Amino acid sequence: MKFSSTECLLDLYEEKLELEDYQSGVPRWCTGCGDNAILTAVQRLCRDEGLRPEKTVFVSGIGCSSRFPHYMKTYGFHGIHGRALPIAEGIRLARPDLTIFVNTGDGDCCSIGAAHWIHALRYNMNLTVFLHDNQIYGLTKKQASPTSPIGTKSNTTPRGSYLDALNPLSVALGVANASFIAQAVDWIPESLFEIVKAAYHHKGFSFVRILQRCPEWLPKLHEADMQEPDAVQLLHHENALQISPNLAKVYKNQLKHDPLDIHRAREIASSTDVVPVGILYQNREIPCYEDTRQTGILRTPDIVRKGLEAEFDKYEV
Amino acid sequence: MSAQKTSKKTTGKSAGKSSAKAAGPAVTELKEHIVEIISDSGEGAQRCGQSLGSIAARMGNGIWTTEIIPAEIRPPARSVAGASGNRIRIGSGYITNGGDQTDLVVAFNEQVLLGRVRARELKPNCIILLESMWRTHNDINIAMAYKETYSRLVEAGYQVREVPMEQECLKLTPDAKRGKNMFALGMLCYLYSFDLQAARDQIALTFGKKAQTIIDANVVLLEAGHKWASENFDYRFCIPATPAKQAQIATNGNTALALGVMASGMELCAMYPITPATSASHYLSDVFEKVGGLVHQAEDEIAACAFAVGASYASKCTVTITSGPGYSLKQEAIGLAVMAEIPLVVVNVQRGGPSTGQPTKSEQGDLMTAIYGSHGDAPKVVMAPATIEECFYSMITARKIAESFNTVVVVLTDAMLATSQQPFARPQFNEAWLAPPIDQSAVPDGAKPYDWDATTGIARRFIPGQPGGMHTVTGLAHDRQSHVAYDPDINQEGLRARSLKIAALQKTLLPPEVVGDDKGDLLVVGWGSTKGAIEEAAAALRAEGKKVSSVHLRFLQPMQPGIKEILQRFKKVMTIETNWSDDPADEIIDETNRRYSALATLLRARYLVDVDCWTEVKGQPVKPSTIRRVLLDKLQK
Numbered sequence: 001m002k003f004s005s006t007e008c009l010l011d012l013y014e015e016k017l018e019l020e021d022y023q024s025g026v027p028r029w030c031t032g033c034g035d036n037a038i039l040t041a042v043q044r045l046c047r048d049e050g051l052r053p054e055k056t057v058f059v060s061g062i063g064c065s066s067r068f069p070h071y072m073k074t075y076g077f078h079g080i081h082g083r084a085l086p087i088a089e090g091i092r093l094a095r096p097d098l099t100i101f102v103n104t105g106d107g108d109c110c111s112i113g114a115a116h117w118i119h120a121l122r123y124n125m126n127l128t129v130f131l132h133d134n135q136i137y138g139l140t141k142k143q144a145s146p147t148s149p150i151g152t153k154s155n156t157t158p159r160g161s162y163l164d165a166l167n168p169l170s171v172a173l174g175v176a177n178a179s180f181i182a183q184a185v186d187w188i189p190e191s192l193f194e195i196v197k198a199a200y201h202h203k204g205f206s207f208v209r210i211l212q213r214c215p216e217w218l219p220k221l222h223e224a225d226m227q228e229p230d231a232v233q234l235l236h237h238e239n240a241l242q243i244s245p246n247l248a249k250v251y252k253n254q255l256k257h258d259p260l261d262i263h264r265a266r267e268i269a270s271s272t273d274v275v276p277v278g279i280l281y282q283n284r285e286i287p288c289y290e291d292t293r294q295t296g297i298l299r300t301p302d303i304v305r306k307g308l309e310a311e312f313d314k315y316e317v
Numbered sequence: 318m319s320a321q322k323t324s325k326k327t328t329g330k331s332a333g334k335s336s337a338k339a340a341g342p343a344v345t346e347l348k349e350h351i352v353e354i355i356s357d358s359g360e361g362a363q364r365c366g367q368s369l370g371s372i373a374a375r376m377g378n379g380i381w382t383t384e385i386i387p388a389e390i391r392p393p394a395r396s397v398a399g400a401s402g403n404r405i406r407i408g409s410g411y412i413t414n415g416g417d418q419t420d421l422v423v424a425f426n427e428q429v430l431l432g433r434v435r436a437r438e439l440k441p442n443c444i445i446l447l448e449s450m451w452r453t454h455n456d457i458n459i460a461m462a463y464k465e466t467y468s469r470l471v472e473a474g475y476q477v478r479e480v481p482m483e484q485e486c487l488k489l490t491p492d493a494k495r496g497k498n499m500f501a502l503g504m505l506c507y508l509y510s511f512d513l514q515a516a517r518d519q520i521a522l523t524f525g526k527k528a529q530t531i532i533d534a535n536v537v538l539l540e541a542g543h544k545w546a547s548e549n550f551d552y553r554f555c556i557p558a559t560p561a562k563q564a565q566i567a568t569n570g571n572t573a574l575a576l577g578v579m580a581s582g583m584e585l586c587a588m589y590p591i592t593p594a595t596s597a598s599h600y601l602s603d604v605f606e607k608v609g610g611l612v613h614q615a616e617d618e619i620a621a622c623a624f625a626v627g628a629s630y631a632s633k634c635t636v637t638i639t640s641g642p643g644y645s646l647k648q649e650a651i652g653l654a655v656m657a658e659i660p661l662v663v664v665n666v667q668r669g670g671p672s673t674g675q676p677t678k679s680e681q682g683d684l685m686t687a688i689y690g691s692h693g694d695a696p697k698v699v700m701a702p703a704t705i706e707e708c709f710y711s712m713i714t715a716r717k718i719a720e721s722f723n724t725v726v727v728v729l730t731d732a733m734l735a736t737s738q739q740p741f742a743r744p745q746f747n748e749a750w751l752a753p754p755i756d757q758s759a760v761p762d763g764a765k766p767y768d769w770d771a772t773t774g775i776a777r778r779f780i781p782g783q784p785g786g787m788h789t790v791t792g793l794a795h796d797r798q799s800h801v802a803y804d805p806d807i808n809q810e811g812l813r814a815r816s817l818k819i820a821a822l823q824k825t826l827l828p829p830e831v832v833g834d835d836k837g838d839l840l841v842v843g844w845g846s847t848k849g850a851i852e853e854a855a856a857a858l859r860a861e862g863k864k865v866s867s868v869h870l871r872f873l874q875p876m877q878p879g880i881k882e883i884l885q886r887f888k889k890v891m892t893i894e895t896n897w898s899d900d901p902a903d904e905i906i907d908e909t910n911r912r913y914s915a916l917a918t919l920l921r922a923r924y925l926v927d928v929d930c931w932t933e934v935k936g937q938p939v940k941p942s943t944i945r946r947v948l949l950d951k952l953q954k
Binding site: 022040053054055057058059069070072073074075076077078079080083085086087088089090091092093094097098101115116118119200293295297298299301303304306307308309310311312314315316317 | 434565572580588608610751791793
């Protein structure tokens with residue numbers, strides 16, 4: 001399927017958009033919530049890349065983080081719990097001309113929507129996906145999520161959660177056709193922005209797990225990691241991200257990692273002693289489902305008529 | 318009605334068919350006949366039956382074919398429950414349903430035949446053409462079972478004729494199992510005086526994608542069957558045809574549905590495999606891309622629906638096709654489309670329920686869930702095509718309604734429509750069927766994404782790409798700006814607008830047509846696939862002087878105007894449906910606890926008319942003779 005393209009309109013715009021051109025409403029997240037940091041990084045990305053607000057769609061599911069589209073002055077689709085990805089896929093297949101972002105939480109993506117997540121990785125559609133992983137259900141007031149560390153006390157696990165946490169990076173790296181897997185943390189804005197930007201520029205399903213703080217329900221979860229810079233391990237490579245001199249001064253724990261090395265990526269994803277930050281895996285060669293399914297046929301009334309008449313001929317009696 | 322009673326004997330000369338030999342047996346002229354071809358699964362009886370139906374249609378006969386499908390892909394060979402095949406009602410005039418009992422059956426073994434006998438699907442004096450190879454089978458148990466069944470069938474009065482199909486086919490092909498169906502087709506073409514060339518043409522079309530050698534091999538078997546029949550049968554039939562004035566196509570309901578999707582201007586179909594809906598998507602997968610469309614097989618039913626919602630939101634209306642269990646799974650996403658006012662077409666090819674139910678069998682059990690499904694008040698349009706032809710046009714109508722009212726349109730068909738074949742007038746393509754290009758114009762300053770019209774509730778929708786239209790759609794209660802509603806009056810306003818749209822659509826609909834007198838003793842109300850059988854039964858009673866009329870509803874939500882007035886003009890009103898209703902004759906059932914059928918419940922609630930119901934959930938099409946009996950009962954009560 002081909003869309004009668006509206007791309008030509010884009011060149012008519014010369015105006016430079018500012019941050020406030022992408023801002024909408026006052027975020028109703030808690031003070032200190034990591035969602036604010038992600039919103040800031042993404043709004044900056046939109047401005048720096050000059051994204052047309054009418055050609056940009058933010059899609060989300062349900063949860064604290066899924067309020068995200070309401071705070072963007074673009075098109076937005078605040079969907080239903082767990083289903084942000086298939087909604088975004090429908091938009092993608094219908095509209096190759098749009099820029100599409102997905103905001104999803106750890107409950108939304110890794111629990112109720114887990115089936116869609118696995119298959120979205122495999123479809124490898126051109127979507128930029130942010131997993132806002134605060135390791136707890138926030139909107140429903142503190143229940144353990146699949147990514148809560150074992151022993152997390154919550155309203156459904158008052159004596160501590162029972163299961164080891166699901167590792168979204170390991171899961172994602174286990175799926176055929178995964179093409180971009182990265183991890184960021186909300187408390188290093190510069191690195192967060194660079195990773196968000198790299199994800200946006202990757203053509204394919206860019207999956208960024210963002211460790212974010214929940215000051216309301218798990219205020220101490222990342223306290224130690226934040227106070228000890230060496231707890232964070234910055235990944236760098238000439239084919240991935242470089243570490244700026246500013247960051248390098250603070251974050252000395254650095255690892256050169258080739259983003260095409262999936263085996264090494266899986267080892268890094270499984271680290272328990274450090275928090276890896278950067279691009280774990282990127283493969284630009286994996287085809288996008290929407291390109292694979294492209295028929296190249298511009299749908300016109302005449303094409304439809306001819307196609308139908310040919311079928312009617314088959315069934316004529 | 319027995320076709321044989323109304324038949325008359327004529328000679329071969331006057332039968333009028335080119336293939337009728339002057340020296341052949343007398344040709345019995347019939348008004349109609351019901352023919353079955355049954356075999357173990359995989360022996361090709363279905364293809365034989367479908368081909369016979371198409372050949373009959375080519376001759377200008379009215380046909381209705383019904384698939385006989387076992388529940389499993391490969392049930393054990395020679396099992397009573399394993400009959401696979403096709404049932405073709407062939408008539409002189411237009412045929413609207415599968416009819417009553419079978420007049421002639423070709424069976425590849427006696428066990429599958431037993432299943433049909435036990436299900437009382439065969440007429441008492443039915444002609445049975447039975448594969449004779451089992452009589453001399455090496456396995457003594459098989460041979461004994463065959464002989465015993467044969468004797469019992471003869472004793473029961475069936476006209477059993479043994480045919481050495483295997484033996485004859487082995488003369489022409491090493492694998493008789495794969496060719497027997499064409500031999501049988503040849504026999505049937507002889508017996509019904511069908512033009513052999515029409516049969517050859519049909520084979521060429523059926524096997525069109527395969528090599529010429531395969532087509533030739535099948536034609537040889539066809540001709541052999543024809544020749545064998547001409548040398549061995551001392552009877553022959555002719556069902557004079559009254560060819561339609563305009564070109565006809567013959568398809569089943571799912572194919573018609575898929576063609577309708579192609580013609581409707583929809584460009585995407587998202588689905589997940591489920592019986593009996595999948596064949597529509599199979600066909601669509603094959604042909605949709607040729608016209609720039611696309612079928613996406615999603616990871617599950619929920620994803621298929623959410624995908625369709627996303628595609629519709631960003632583009633033209635999208636369709637998702639499913640059956641009962643899948644429909645249940647889609648409910649939340651359907652509610653989202655209702656809430657966010659995103660056009661969406663959902664097809665539910667109903668099967669037996671609840672739960673896994675009877676996947677290959679037909680039922681009308683999902684009407685209530687179609688209307689009331691999804692939590693909260695989620696008003697949507699529910700339509701039900703009643704013929705194969707309507708399956709085609711329903712897609713065009715559904716897409717138009719969905720986009721005009723920014724709402725969900727549920728189209729209910731069922732397994733019976735999905736798998737039955739019937740000829741209908743070849744559609745004349747109309748450009749107006751297609752959707753206009755999506756609106757990418759700038760939105761005027763100050764325009765709101767949900768600027769609900771005070772009278773109709775309709776608002777213009779903004780599609781991504783439209784400058785100035787940026788907003789976030791949400792499943793949360795929202796105001797005209799699509800902002801999350803914190804004011805209690807806003808929720809009230811949103812629900813009102815979405816409900817008004819249904820009323821606005823109703824104002825555009827015409828009253829349903831009453832078949833028969835517009836007043837009388839009994840009115841039968843139906844919906845969906847039962848139309849042909851209901852109308853045939855009512856017509857038969859009218860011919861006997863009974864004051865019975867019928868009305869068939871295409872819109873179940875909203876209901877067409879004028880229905881109450883129609884109901885009130887009859888002394889008694891009842892529905893005939895294939896869903897559950899309690900039998901008032903059951904010991905503990907009375908007026909205070911009787912659960913009425915879906916449509917009867919709706920009619921009673923909406924029109925305050927005492928609507929009775931009769932229903933059956935055997936998974937089979939309801940026979941006109943059964944309905945006739947029920948209506949007579951109701952008249953006499």
